[in-house]
Amino acid sequence: MRPLFSYDPTEPAFACFSVGDLAGAEARFRAILAGQPGQPDALHGMACLARARGQDATAIALVGRALQKSGISPDRKARMHITLGLALLAQGHAEAARAALNVAVILQPSDPRAHAALGDAFMVLGRRDEAREALRKTADLLADDSFVRTRLGSLFLDDGLWEQAVGQFRQVVNRRPQDGAALANLGAALFAGNAFGEAREVLLRACELGARTAETLNSLGLVEMALGKLDAACATLQEALELRPLDGRIANSLGTVLMEVGRLEEAEALFQAIMIRETCEEAARARFNRATILLGQGRFAEGWRDFESRRVLLGITSAVPQWDGSAGTEPVAVVGEQGLGDEVQFLRFLTEAARRRPLRLRFRTAALAGLMPELDQGRICLQMGRLRRRSVC
Structure with a gap:
């Protein structure tokens, strides 16, 4: 006659693990393995301990040994695949992790941990739509x-x-x-x-x-x-x-509203501090904000220099260098980068630019062509149509 209930020898060990008693859990798992070498749940328990200690390569090896055993129920096998997938993900093997976690979801579709872990793998792989769907399924199960x-x-x-x-x-x-x-x-x-x-x-x-x-x-x-x-x-x-x-984002927000209420000196000092302290995007945003103050005050040399920070904020890149204003025979591409109003305002600078270099102009609309100043047509190449964002080169 079969017993109504079966005793899981690893249950006390996993109970120790769940409350953070890693030493107690290890002692119990090792005792099981001493009596039953290769016991799959104990091997899985040791893999969980290895993961908790940051030893993900060891965890992968231990789960691999456990999964080679026969007679493992689908729910236990699913948990093993979750551990394997998370360890693979920690080791940088995102696609292999996704495969392991997908097996866990197939074996135990009602386990929210499997879907959550699969979502982590999709995030690392950059598959954000699928990551969100995995998290939605996780939430529905909790x-x-x-x-x-x-x-x-x-x-x-x-x-x-x-x-x-x-x-x-x-x-x-x-x-x-x-x-x-x-x-x-x-x-x-x-x-x-x-x-x-x-x-x-x-x-x-x-x-x-x-x-x-x-x-x-x-x-x-x-x-x-x-x-x-x-x-x-x-x-x-x-x-x-x-x-x-020291939060550059908050400082930029405050500096912006200080500009709006006319407290320009305070705003400029705040932007200057961010530029000194921060790197990358917040420093670029502070430099751009300061540029608007400087240009508004007629401090053009500093203002236009700081205005170049827009390239970082807008993600403008080019394989060719920006034109430094020097004269020469190599043509310069002049591309509309911002709004129509700005383009109309800056048409007046084409005369001086054309004296220094041949120009290749790219306009969005034919209306701009009619507003161009009188230029030597031999030094002008005009193109129309939709533009990709590019810099003056």
Whole structure:
């Protein structure tokens, strides 16, 4: 007669592992393996310990040995494939990890951990649509889906899909209406979607419920600025910067609103500090913001130099060098880079440019051609049509 219940000898060991008692778990797993060499669940347990200790290569080898054993039930085999997939992912083998985790999902489609891990693999592979779908399935399988939906909302927001982000964050807020952090996430998504009125209400509520953080205040300050509440925006962003003094993003936000209220010296000093301290995008944004101040004050030499930072912000790249203004016989491509109004304004500089170099002009519309100054047509090549973003070279 078969027993009604079977005893799992690894259960006490996994219980130790789940509460962080790695030494106790290891002792129990080793004791099982001493009596039953090659016991697959104990090998899997040792693999989990190896992963917890950052020894992912060892984990991969141990799970491989475990999976060679016969008679493993689908649910246990699925858990082994999750461990294998996460270890492979940590070792940089994203495609192999995806394959292992896909097996886990097939074996145990009701296990949210399998879908969550598969989502991680898709993220590393850059397959963001599939990553979001995996996380959606994870959330649907969980009793408390707040963490996963928060992550899913963040992915939607990063990808510019603000409506979907708002939908995910609303579900979290509905589940946790007193959670300030959840409200802060919803407010940020509403701001991204230009729903400024509701965003402000939600962010103020988030602050009341304990999420008065630099991040929340930065979002609130930007919302207030969008609503034209400039004095309130100044105060809010100043508080945010006090909470996180070295955050270049918040400093840029504050500097921008200081410009709007005419406090140009303070704004310029703030941008200057960011340029010295920060690197890459925030420094480029601060330099561009400062350029608008300098150009507005007629400080053209400095202003135009700083204005070149737009190339970083707009992602403008070119395989050929920018023209330095020198004379010569090599032609220079002059490309419309910004709006029609700017292009009309800068047509007047073509006369001087044509004196120095032959020009190849690329205009979006034929109307611009009619506004061109009188130029030596032998030194001009005019092309029309849709332009790719390029620099003057």
